[in-house]
Each structure stands twice: as C-alpha cells, then as structure tokens.
Amino acid sequence: MKFSWKQFGIALCLFLAGYFSFNGKLFAQTPEKTKVAIAVGGKNLFYYLPLTIAEQLGYFKDEGLDVTISDFAGGAKALQALVGGSADVVSGAFEHTISMQAKNQHIVAFVLQGRAPQIVMGVSNKTMPNYKSIADLKGKKIGVTAPGSSTSMMSNFVLAKGGLKPTDVSYIGVGASAGALSALRSGSIDVIANLDPLITMMQQNNEIRIIADTRTLKDTNAVFGGPMPAATLYASADFIKKYPNTTQALTNAMVRALKWLQKAGPSDIVKTVPESYQLGDRALYIEAFTKVREAISPDGTIPEAGPQVALRTLQAFDPDLAGKNIDLSQTYTNEFVKKANAKYK
Numbered sequence: 001m002k003f004s005w006k007q008f009g010i011a012l013c014l015f016l017a018g019y020f021s022f023n024g025k026l027f028a029q030t031p032e033k034t035k036v037a038i039a040v041g042g043k044n045l046f047y048y049l050p051l052t053i054a055e056q057l058g059y060f061k062d063e064g065l066d067v068t069i070s071d072f073a074g075g076a077k078a079l080q081a082l083v084g085g086s087a088d089v090v091s092g093a094f095e096h097t098i099s100m101q102a103k104n105q106h107i108v109a110f111v112l113q114g115r116a117p118q119i120v121m122g123v124s125n126k127t128m129p130n131y132k133s134i135a136d137l138k139g140k141k142i143g144v145t146a147p148g149s150s151t152s153m154m155s156n157f158v159l160a161k162g163g164l165k166p167t168d169v170s171y172i173g174v175g176a177s178a179g180a181l182s183a184l185r186s187g188s189i190d191v192i193a194n195l196d197p198l199i200t201m202m203q204q205n206n207e208i209r210i211i212a213d214t215r216t217l218k219d220t221n222a223v224f225g226g227p228m229p230a231a232t233l234y235a236s237a238d239f240i241k242k243y244p245n246t247t248q249a250l251t252n253a254m255v256r257a258l259k260w261l262q263k264a265g266p267s268d269i270v271k272t273v274p275e276s277y278q279l280g281d282r283a284l285y286i287e288a289f290t291k292v293r294e295a296i297s298p299d300g301t302i303p304e305a306g307p308q309v310a311l312r313t314l315q316a317f318d319p320d321l322a323g324k325n326i327d328l329s330q331t332y333t334n335e336f337v338k339k340a341n342a343k344y345k
Contacts (some may be wrong), residue, residue, distance in 0.1 A: 033243045033252055044276070094231075111254045137190075139168070142191040
C-alpha cells in the first residue's frame, strides 16, 4: 500500500496537534509559583492536623511545591501575616473570609480541613468552682488563642446565646500550648476557649468544667444550629486568580492528607506528627485524637449550608456585619477540591 506525501502530512499534523495538546495539559498543571508561604495559628492543634500531615508526608513536595509554614499564636495573627504580605496562604478558620469581606478585603477558602470547629469552652474549677450559667461569666477573664481568632469568635457566640456581649468579659491571648496551660493553672484566666490536645489534658486533670463543646458533629449542630466549617486553606482572590495551578497543587496535597487521615490509626498519627505536639503524653494525645476524629473533613469539600451558618453565627455578636451585604458565594470555592478528589480517589 502506497502512502502519499499528502497522507503523511495529514498524519504528521494530527500527531503534532495531539502531542502539543497533551503536553499543554501537562504544562498547565505545573505550579506557577513553587515557593509558597503558609501562615497558621497553633499548628500543634488537631484543628490543623491535615496541614501537618501534608507537610510531614511530603505531599506538598510531591505536587512540586516548596512550602514554608510559619506558626503564630492564633488565627488572627496568621490572618495579619496574609494581609501584611508575609504569607501567601493561611491555614485558618473559614469565618475569616466573611469578616474580611465586610472590610472590603476579598479572601477565599478553597479546601476544608475540619467540618467541626473542635473548640471547647471550659470554666476553671480553681477560680469558678460554683459556676451555674453563662451569666456567671460577666466580668471574667477568658483565655483564647488570640483575640479575634476562631476561639474568641466561638466564645462571643456562646456569650450572646447567654445574653452577654463581648464587652462584658475580658479576652486574653494565651496561645495554644504551654502558655494556655500556665494561664489557667495560675488563675490568670477564669475561662478557656481552646482545642485538643490541651483540652483533654485539662479534663484529665479535672482543671476545667466544659460549658460548650464542638468536637463532634452532633455537638457542633447543638451549638451552632447546623454545619460549621472550621479550618480551611484560604488566600486572597487575587492570589487564586493569578496562581490557579499553585492553588490546585496545594489543594491536591491537602485532599491527599485528608484521605490518609480517614484510614490512619492513632499509632500512625503519633508516628507522623512531631513529638512536641504530644505534650509529653502519647496516650493522652491518642485519646484526644479519638475525640476529634470525626471533625476532620473526609474530602475537603465545604458544605453548602456551612457558610450561611458561619454568617449567622458572626451576626449574633459582630456589629461590623450589621447592614453589610455579604456574598457568601465569594467566600469559598469547591472547584479545586473537585479536581483533587478526581486525582486522589
């Protein structure tokens, strides 16, 4: 069978078209920005465990990223790093996307780490042994990771449900590790709003009485009246628009970490996280993990009803949101998560 030059030319054109189309897709997946700075407030907490897993297991590197993670005392400080330009992305609470839109700063959450906040409020058995109701908190000192962080936001909401305003108490930033323990034990604070593994340690030592708990889906619904999205990765809308492949790579790594966590046992966790996270007590760390396990998102998807619950929560106590038209569709996207789940089934 003879093969004409015309037929050869057509075949060559088809081959080259396919070749460049295929390689164009490969090229399109290359991160535009390979060095990424992530800010987080309280990296040792289970709230941010997926971030630690993605880092420790090399998932960011597998996606072609060189990630640097800076740890701050609380989520509000991590947000400040983003606004100030020292961080590209924040591993932080979803509600910051709403509060920042109210200030005309557009940030977008693109992958969910937690489907329950995991935040616990407890009164000190040392300074408030006769606690009876939220009204008893008036004039008291509440220790939060950092003022303006998700721990203070939840505290404000719990106070509002009990008829108190944020100005009825004093908030003190105590961080998410040794400083928080010291503040409670010294009597510098009367109430603590913090997360595991710290809370479980305080419970075991009978140092606190829990008055609000969001470590399980059931308890979260009881407190907030619906699904409350917790930790996310979020960035400015401009960053996501300018670096979509980088954003996708970050999402891929996080979704892969979430799926690893769905199958991992407690012993796998303690082998993977830094030893310092375990507060010198591996058994306690494992116990704390079992309490928050269901709070971890299985696939990174932000639930449709979640943003509305978060907005309603903030509106209960935040005067800055009064009369503001918040477009919740601009606070998050699940587009990157869909692609990541297709890649890591």
